[in-house]
Amino acid sequence: MVEGSIVTIGVVFGAMFLGLILGVPIAIGQVYGKPFLRKIIAVYVWFFRGIPLLVLLFLFYFGFLPLLGLNLPAFTVASIVLGLISSAYQSQIFRGAILSLPEGQLKAARALGMSDFSAICNIILPQALRLSIPGWSNEYSIILKDSAVTYALGVPEIMARTHFVATRTYEHLILYATAGLLYLILTFAGTKALRILEEKVRIPGYATR
């Protein structure tokens, strides 16, 4: 089960990372993009937020990927699917953070002669990402628990290992309680780490809550 934890952590980190690198440009596109781009993004977000995780896992693992002739391991597919879903949710966290910044920040950057791209990279994102950390920690705890569903693809994560042992030993109570405890520990460790990060990058002069 400890090995399972490592697989779980792998899936969650992969998903969070993919969600981050896709979620940021998606959020930027949705806030600053042309109407056509915004429409495409809206469909993307609707798709990945609207379909249950289990359906998407099967759809990709047994449907899309074989159709494309790709034979990826269950671990990879689980990370990608969770990552795509997370990118949809994370994009909304970032979008909210960007929109919460005063309009004057972008104006002041433009007034200096910055291109919009430079203004977004140097002025908007450094502030928006800081504001995103609390929402991000929420997203982490959700993905962590969603990762249990990837057991259905046979990813050897906590839930799969627990189930495997439980069917052999019949020690259901103690085993699933342990699994629950592992998730609790991982949630605590992750949110605590993000809390420390939040404090570390806090802009001096702003109150912490």
Add this chain to the structure above:
Amino acid sequence: MTNRDPILKIENISKKYGSKEILRSISLEIKKGETKVLIGPSGAGKSTLLQCINFLVMPDTGKVYLDGRCINSRKKKELYTYRQQVGMIFQDFNLFDHLTALENVSIGLIRVKKIKRSEANERAMQELKRVGLEEHANKYPAQLSGGQKQRVSIARALAMDPKVMLLDEPTSALDPELVGEVLNVIRNLVESGMTMLMATHQINFAAAVADEIIFMENGTIIEHGPPQEILFKPKNSRTKSFCSKINEIYGDMLT
């Protein structure tokens, strides 16, 4: 002041929001070293006009000339280069909240002018000194008073070596006791020969530093001329009533 060609000229700038006309064909020009002050009631279009001049708000029609060159705001490169030469001071400062005072001043040099970080910081420090804030270089905006923030924002604009500065009610968001320090900095700029267009309600200050006062209302220029003329013997009745109202509110000693 001088008979040279105008450094900044705007021609027939108009702007509508929906069906509401904010600016109706505004034209004006400023020569090098001149200070012109925009006055007028809230909603007159002063802010929108200033923001149209450096295309933070896109005017519907009209032309802007810097040094005799018409600016094509559709060409991004040209627009960005133009904006570097036009310093902008906002009513609510708009300092970058995640950067120290020094970084606020140097970021334009580093990211826009592509100057080396060490040189940029040196230059930024000079500008902070000029506004009397070198001791606060490493503080963040949230740790500064309103007056200090506005002075940082002036330093930020100055660091870019602007040819013209646009000031949008630079003291309106400040507590009364902080207005003086900002006005002092602006007065120094006037004396150093900076070319400026400033919207303000500080009539006394305007009278002291302006080469010309421009009275705006409902998106048009009602009257313009030397301060003595506009403030003491305005031809237009609306200018007159505005000046006397301002006089009451701010307790200026105009009459």
